Amino acid sequence: MSETGLILRTAQQLLNHHGLINPDHRHFVDEHGRLDIPAAVFRAVTGKTPGAFLDNPDHARLLIETNEPTMAALAWISRVLPTEPPDSGNGDDLIEHLAGWLAATDPHLGHRRPGTSDVIGLLDRAARAADSTATIPHQTIPAAA
Helix, strand or coil, X not given: CCHHHHHHHHHHHHHHHHCECCCCCCCCECCCCCECHHHHHHHHHHCCXXXXXXXXXXXXXXXXXXXXXXXXXXXHHHHHCCCCCCECCCCECHHHHHHHHHHCCEHHHCCECCCHHHHHHHHHHXXXXXXXXXXXXXXXXXXXX
């Protein structure tokens, strides 16, 4: 199992236990402890949910974006989504990609918003993808004689 796969599986367990935040909520965590996807992944990496996740979305976003293992896991989640990430001018905006998918009705889900079980399934697909890429053996090419 890859490190990213472990992070994503831990985030699954956190979302299963705490629940998924309403996508219309402005923060990364709500007053009941429900998490959005980046907050669940950040907590899976660090074991912490900083107070900024509840009341300071700009600082919370900075904490997420400066945590490399979190961003690597979010990149895998973004890759398995059926939508394309928005381009912020500085590259793909992974946090907005995930938030946009959660907030929109998805034709792949019968034109409803994704729920907790849909997100847990998404994290499972991302974990399996990260694991399968991490386990591909390096191919050696014999030197020409």
